[in-house]
Amino acid sequence: MILMKDIIREGHPTLTKVAQPVKMPVTLEDRNIAFSLLQYVMNSQDDEIAEKYGLRPGVGLAAPQINVSKRMFAMHVYDVDGELYSMIVVNPKINSRSSDMVFLNGGEGCLSVDRKTDGITPRHKSISFEAYIFDIKSNSFVLSHGTLSGYPATVFQHEYDHLDGIMYTTKLYVDIPNAKPLFEEEELM
Ligand code: ZN
Secondary structure (H helix, E strand, C coil), X not given: CCCHHHCCCCCCHHHHCCCECCCCCCCHHHHHHHHHHHHHHHHHCCHHHHHHHCCCCCCEEEHHHHCCCECEEEEEEECCCCXXXXXXXXXXXXXXXXXXXXXXXXXXXXXXXXXXXXXXXXXXXXXXXXXXXEECCCCEEEEEEEEEECHHHHHHHHHHHHHCCCXXXXXXXXXXXXXXXXXXXXXXX
16 A cells, blocks of 8 residues: 655656556556555545555545656546546546636645645646546456546646656746636635
């Protein structure tokens, strides 16, 4: 199981490297790594487990963050309407991006960044992607196409950036003209 000590922090060279595609079909070793990414994120959102193991809560984790320079990540995030977006994503491609831009209120965070950062990060409001997504029914990674918008799309783009060696800390702005906050004030209360 992944613990905080397994997560590399900013300054580590792997975090700024472009990760390699995962060889298909997914090997047992890669599959175990992919599963462990999702398991970390889920564990980190469970108060009891998080406290027991000292896990910082997160909504996504990419393989490069555990020093595995391969193109895969996991996300486990609830949208404002309560819908869960839980995915293990291998070799993703973002095929289109909306011109509408958004930013996460108060700025983003990252399990590989220990300090508090100032600024907001522009993200496309919606994206369409293709990726090998783990499918429970067939117990395998299946080439899938999907679209995401709002918060899950922002998480996807943050994790996808990790695969290209891009940290959100290189995309911090005081103000982004024409970008809207992801959440309305009342949704945050
Ligand atoms: Zn991150």
